[in-house]
Amino acid sequence: xxxxxxxxxxxxxxxxDNSIINCAYSNSASDYFIWYKQESGKGPxxxxxxxxxxxxxxxxxxxxxxxxxVKHLSLQIAATQPGDSAVYFCAEIKAAGNKLTFGGGTxxxxxx
Amino acid sequence: GAGVSQSPRYKVAKRGQDVALRCDPISxxxxxxxxxQALGQxxxxxxxxxxxxxxxxxGLPSDRFFAERPEGSVSTLKIQRTQQxxxxxxxxxxxxxxxxxxxxxxSGTQLSVL
Numbered sequence: 048x049x050x051x052x053x054x055x056x057x058x059x060x061x062x063x064d065n066s067i068i069n070c071a072y073s074n075s076a077s078d079y080f081i082w083y084k085q086e087s088g089k090g091p092x093x094x095x096x097x098x099x100x101x102x103x104x105x106x107x108x109x110x111x112x113x114x115x116x117v118k119h120l121s122l123q124i125a126a127t128q129p130g131d132s133a134v135y136f137c138a139e140i141k142a143a144g145n146k147l148t149f150g151g152g153t154x155x156x157x158x159x
Numbered sequence: 160g161a162g163v164s165q166s167p168r169y170k171v172a173k174r175g176q177d178v179a180l181r182c183d184p185i186s187x188x189x190x191x192x193x194x195x196q197a198l199g200q201x202x203x204x205x206x207x208x209x210x211x212x213x214x215x216x217x218g219l220p221s222d223r224f225f226a227e228r229p230e231g232s233v234s235t236l237k238i239q240r241t242q243q244x245x246x247x248x249x250x251x252x253x254x255x256x257x258x259x260x261x262x263x264x265x266s267g268t269q270l271s272v273l
Contacts, residue, residue, distance in 0.1 A: 055199055079260065090163070090250050090264030091202065136201050140260070146215070147192070147262065149201030 055134060057154045066124040068153045070137035075118065077139035077148075082111060082122045085152070086133045094122070094135075124155075132157045161185070163265035165251050171271045172241045180236045180268045182251030191234050192262065193226055194250040202250055208234060241272045 060066045072080070078099040083091035097104045097111045097120075104111050110123040120137050134152040141148075164183040172178050184191050190209055194202035195218075204218040210231035219226070223241075228234040238245055248269050252262040 081260075089266050090252070091262075092264070093261060096260070138201075146204050146207075146218075148204070152201055 055152050055154045057156060059156045059158060060127050062129060062157050062159050063126055066122075066127045066131070066155055068122045068124075068135050068155065070120040070122075070150050070153075072118050072120060072137070072139050072150065074139060074141060074148075075115075076141045079140040080111070080113060080120050081138045081140075081147070082109075082120075083136045083138060083149075084131075084133045085136065091136060091149075127155070127157050129157050129159060131155060163251055163253055163263050165249075165265035165268050167268060168266070169269045169271075171273065174242060174272055175240050176272075177237065177239045178241055178270065180238075180249050180270070182234045182236070182253075182265060184232065184234070184251070184253030185263055186232075188253035188255055188263075190254045190256065191228055192252045192254075193234070193236050194252065195220075196248040196250055196267070198247075205236070205249075238270075241270075243272050246270055246272045 081096040082094040084094050085091045095106045095109050095111050097113050102113050108125045112121045124131055134154050136152045137150045138147050163185055166181045170178055192207050193205040195205055196202040206219055206226045207215040208228040211228050223239045225237045248267040250264055250267045252264040254262050
């Protein structure tokens with residue numbers, strides 16, 4: 048099948064190392080942010096979310112950081128594994144809105 | 160099945176042909192969304208249903224695009240007189256509530272217009 052993200056920024060990371068993926072958003076009215084993982088030939092899969100009244104949220108091996116001052120979102124993956132190889136997208140929802148807007152993606156390649 | 164199902168998985172159409180793409184959301188999900196994803200890009204919103212009501216179709220690129228969800232479950236996205244620029248992956252997503260938080264996406268239909 049066709050691969051998503053052939054021309055995306057790429058982060059190469061050694062297996063076992065930590066990964067950090069960054070995303071800048073433009074809409075200061077956004078109040079809910081989500082990170083999605085998309086593997087080749089599949090739809091986006093929810094990873095973790097954060098509301099604008101928080102600056103950090105942790106999940107299993109993943110942490111999302113939100114800096115509203117500079118409108119920056121990051122996803123940290125601890126001990127990156129080969130199964131983490133995918134394209135990662137940040138997405139946002141405006142306050143009282145119902146439209147999920149995706150940012151540009153980042154391809155993560157995990158080297159064994 | 161347990162997830163969002165889309166068919167066909169791949170569709171090749173000649174320019175000018177009409178196509179219909181089907182989405183079976185997760186049973187009981189109220190909200191249903193269609194997105195278009197061009198190669199190397201993030202998904203772009205097309206339209207949103209709450210049960211059978213189409214509440215937002217602001218993302219549909221032209222009047223050649225039409226979506227329906229007549230019984231509040233299965234949805235069909237129809238594209239009339241397809242053009243080459245319509246080539247993309249069309250993703251369907253659904254969620255329990257009346258918002259697009261915690262969306263579950265299908266694997267998409269890859270449309271190629273020749």
